[in-house]
Amino acid sequence: DAKTTQPPSMDCAEGRAANLPCNHSTISGNEYVYWYRQIHSQGPQYIIHGLKNNETNEMASLIITEDRKSSTLILPHATLRDTAVYYCIVLTNAGKSTFGDGTTLTVKP
Amino acid sequence: DAGVIQSPRHEVTEMGQEVTLRCKPISGHNSLFWYRQTMMRGLELLIYFNNNVPIDDSGMPEDRFSAKMPNASFSTLKIQPSEPRDSAVYFCASSLTVQFFGPGTRLTVL
Numbered sequence: 001d002a003k004t005t006q007p008p009s010m011d012c013a014e015g016r017a018a019n020l021p022c023n024h025s026t027i028s029g030n031e032y033v034y035w036y037r038q039i040h041s042q043g044p045q046y047i048i049h050g051l052k053n054n055e056t057n058e059m060a061s062l063i064i065t066e067d068r069k070s071s072t073l074i075l076p077h078a079t080l081r082d083t084a085v086y087y088c089i090v091l092t093n094a095g096k097s098t099f100g101d102g103t104t105l106t107v108k109p
Numbered sequence: 110d111a112g113v114i115q116s117p118r119h120e121v122t123e124m125g126q127e128v129t130l131r132c133k134p135i136s137g138h139n140s141l142f143w144y145r146q147t148m149m150r151g152l153e154l155l156i157y158f159n160n161n162v163p164i165d166d167s168g169m170p171e172d173r174f175s176a177k178m179p180n181a182s183f184s185t186l187k188i189q190p191s192e193p194r195d196s197a198v199y200f201c202a203s204s205l206t207v208q209f210f211g212p213g214t215r216l217t218v219l
Contacts, residue, residue: 043200043202043211043213046208099144099153101151
């Protein structure tokens, strides 16, 4: 599986958009980009995933560059409850996954 | 759907004892994953099953760890004998395409 690189931490003001970057320069053609978040010691929560097109759901938007070597998760209006560790991973469907250290997002009032 | 169910939620045991962690995946999912999370090593994949068959157990730390999936609705992760360094949160996840995680079992080995 391709490895990912994320900044260790980011801050965001409440109500503003949070843009979390991820580099996955060794991604293969059949590997998807997945985003999860983990709040305290709860189980990781699925957010969104995509192959090459941009995706949007009720939680977030995912922007994948044309060369697929990087992506950005966008939380359009961050709230205090969005404070969490955000993980970007790449894998084939139902394949083996490798979680890195993620980005700790802190949303501040 | 109740989601992935794990039991127990917390387990405290003494070194040398056998520990069994249990997981009920989401109905209809055909893949099941066991992870371990510690501060030092982060979230590590231990083993995963597809259609009840173990596909990759390269993440299992040593022979003290074993996992089974006797049917599509149940899996166990066993540690025998347990050691203090096994203390961690153990997560089970299941998937059809997207992995959904359970709440985890916090294991403390004294």
